[in-house]
Amino acid sequence: MALGQADINRCPPGGDAGVAKLAALLNKPIRSIDPDCGRHEPLQVAVIQEEHCIGCTLCIQACPVDAIIGANKKMHTVLSDWCTGCDLCVAPCPVDCIVMMPVKPLSVWTDQQAQVARKRFEARERRLQREADVAHETPKAATADKQAVIAAALARARSRRVKP
Numbered sequence: 001m002a003l004g005q006a007d008i009n010r011c012p013p014g015g016d017a018g019v020a021k022l023a024a025l026l027n028k029p030i031r032s033i034d035p036d037c038g039r040h041e042p043l044q045v046a047v048i049q050e051e052h053c054i055g056c057t058l059c060i061q062a063c064p065v066d067a068i069i070g071a072n073k074k075m076h077t078v079l080s081d082w083c084t085g086c087d088l089c090v091a092p093c094p095v096d097c098i099v100m101m102p103v104k105p106l107s108v109w110t111d112q113q114a115q116v117a118r119k120r121f122e123a124r125e126r127r128l129q130r131e132a133d134v135a136h137e138t139p140k141a142a143t144a145d146k147q148a149v150i151a152a153a154l155a156r157a158r159s160r161r162v163k164p
């Protein structure tokens with residue numbers, strides 16, 4: 001948008017209020033939301049139907065603000081206070097057990113919530129970068145560990161073989 005390559009009316013979650021802010025920021029005329037991008041909906045929150053969750057972790061990986069907790073093969077749940085309602089976790093779920101529900105009582109997304117979400121997004125990005133750095137370093141250490149384990153197992157097998 002700042003480079004003039006995208007219009008200011010392509011974010012349905014932000015609604016008319018978002019367009020107005022972008023228009024003021026970029027000194028452009030206000031426009032209605034582009035229907036090709038979707039419709040502005042009331043604030044929603046993701047809910048996991050926990051009895052159907054198979055613990056695949058795909059929703060955790062999709063959530064940009066780390067608003068889902070769970071572990072491999074364990075039930076997952078959404079921390080509704082952190083959920084932005086972006087619905088990015090819905091499509092990856094292989095058993096369709098995530099639904100978007102209206103926030104009750106109906107409320108609007110506040111600037112404070114937006115700031116919190118931004119901080120959580122940035123914290124997640126840093127965590128992912130740390131994990132990528134560790135994964136980059138780990139193969140050498142893991143290979144050395146594996147070689148040591150194999151060598152020890154071979155040594156034990158040999159010592160057993162030489163006994164009468």
Ligand code: SF4
Nearest residue numbers: 063083084086087089
């Ligand atoms: S709707 Fe968005 S913010 Fe909420 S849990 Fe799903 S991916 Fe996370």
Ligand code: SF4
Nearest residue numbers: 053054056057059093
């Ligand atoms: S994607 Fe669906 S099945 Fe997989 S952990 Fe999340 S809620 Fe459970």
